[in-house]
Each structure stands twice: as structure tokens, then as C-alpha cells.
Amino acid sequence: MADLSKREVRRREIAAAAQAVAARDGAEAATLRAIAAEAGMAANAVLYYYGSLAEITAAAVQASSDRFLARLAEAADPAMSPTVRLAAVISAGTTAGLDDDASRILYEYWTHSLRDLEHRRIQAELTRTQQATYERIIADGMQAGEFFPVLQPAKIARTLVAQEDGLVMDVLAGTASSEDVLDLVASLASALLGLDRDTLLDHIASLTFSHPGQ
Known part of the structure; x- marks a missing residue:
């Protein structure tokens, strides 16, 4: 500072x-x-x-969103193969905001986006960035001959983000574990991209083990 x-x-x-x-x-x-x-x-x-209080809470949510997206960007290392990068982003998307309360704060204030334009802007930008990250990975995977999508890449990317959003809420509520969520998102990604599920899960497990703080 x-x-x-x-x-x-x-x-x-x-x-x-x-x-x-x-x-x-x-x-x-x-x-x-x-x-x-x-x-x-x-x-x-x-x-x-x-x-105003609204300005303070918007700043708090923006800071939480920025932290989450920074971890997502770090996970999407272009030096990795598309499949490994996909595993890294799935892992980051479902766990990166849990250890420092970034995800909890984003969910605490999510309903504000229904009424507050600034909160809505922050939420929309968060979703767009998450989706764009997946779209880039899918495009690279198709070019490399690793992915064989069954839907348009944009639809797959948006579906994965929506799946993560709902399932992380279950983790925060204590009704699901991070392991359950990783399994479900990886299973969905594998089905939509023509990947071997066990291979993707092995990559996720390896990445999670290598970065236990995430």
C-alpha cells in the first residue's frame, strides 16, 4: 500500500x-x-x-470479486494443456474463495444485485469473466484435439459457471463437501466436452493435493 x-x-x-x-x-x-x-x-x-452504506458494501463485494478472479486467472495458466487447465479452473472456481471468505461475502450480498445497479454490475462482470475463462480453455482444447463439445462452447461455459455458483452455495451452507462439488462439476464438464471423467478428476485431485490451501 x-x-x-x-x-x-x-x-x-x-x-x-x-x-x-x-x-x-x-x-x-x-x-x-x-x-x-x-x-x-x-x-x-x-x-x-x-x-453511504451502499457504497461501502459495494466496495466490499468488489474486493471479494477481485480476489476470486485473481485466483481464477492464476489457475488458468496458458502453459498447461487445455485439459489440465480445465481441471485447475474447475478446482479454483469451486474452492478458491472459500479459505478467505471471498465466496461467502459474494453470496451474502448476491440478493443486492436484484435491486442495486452497482451490485448487479459487479455480479455480471464476475460471471462474464468466469465464462470467458472457460470459453478460452474450451477453444484451446478444441484446437488441440482434446475437447469434443456437444454444445456451443459459450453455452457449456455458462452452464459450468452456473453449476459452480449453485454448488458452492451448498458447500457454504454445509449441505455438500468440496469433494462432492468437484466431482459433480468435473462429471458435467467431461460429459459436455467429450472427456474421460476419471482423467479429469485425477488432474483435479493432483492439483488440489499440490495446493492444499486452495
Whole structure:
């Protein structure tokens, strides 16, 4: 943060406080007063840096989305074969936001996108980026002769993202394990792309074992 202004540093601290409250106590508990207390500030002082609670929560969600997408981009290493890259992105897409509460915060505030234009923009950009990541991998896999899609690549990519979104919610709710989710998403991807399911799962298991923190 050495190159950031003091104001920007403070804004990030407030957004981080909002993330902490939402992850610990839920979005409903992330009031202006609660966020200010978490940041060690008075509520009116927080409003010096942000114009409203809505602006703070949008910043918190944006930061969580950025963290999630950074991990997804890191997983999509173009040096890997398309099949291994697919395994890496499936693993990242279902587990990357779980260890630091990024996914929990995104889900806590998901319903805000039904009413708030800024939250809707963040959610739409998150989905577009996830889908584009899969589309690039599918295109490379087709070119390499590794994938044989049964639907248009864009439809497959969107379906995989939607599957991940729903299943990660089950993990957060405690009704499914990460292992279950990885198996289901890999099974779907294999069927849609003409891949051997066990091979894809082996790649996922290898990547998960190599990066146990993810």
C-alpha cells in the first residue's frame, strides 16, 4: 500500500471491515455502526470516506470479486494443456474463495444485485469473466484435439459457471463437501466436452493435493 494515498488506504480498511462483519455475522449485521466499530472508527467518520452504506458494501463485494478472479486467472495458466487447465479452473472456481471468505461475502450480498445497479454490475462482470475463462480453455482444447463439445462452447461455459455458483452455495451452507462439488462439476464438464471423467478428476485431485490451501 506504499503508493496509495492515505485516503485510499483508509477506504480499503473500511471495505475490509465490512467484509469481516459480513463474513462473521452476515450481510444484515453489516450496518454502518458495526462496520465503523470493526474499523475502529466513529460512524460519521466512515461517511467521510464513503457516501453511504451502499457504497461501502459495494466496495466490499468488489474486493471479494477481485480476489476470486485473481485466483481464477492464476489457475488458468496458458502453459498447461487445455485439459489440465480445465481441471485447475474447475478446482479454483469451486474452492478458491472459500479459505478467505471471498465466496461467502459474494453470496451474502448476491440478493443486492436484484435491486442495486452497482451490485448487479459487479455480479455480471464476475460471471462474464468466469465464462470467458472457460470459453478460452474450451477453444484451446478444441484446437488441440482434446475437447469434443456437444454444445456451443459459450453455452457449456455458462452452464459450468452456473453449476459452480449453485454448488458452492451448498458447500457454504454445509449441505455438500468440496469433494462432492468437484466431482459433480468435473462429471458435467467431461460429459459436455467429450472427456474421460476419471482423467479429469485425477488432474483435479493432483492439483488440489499440490495446493492444499486452495
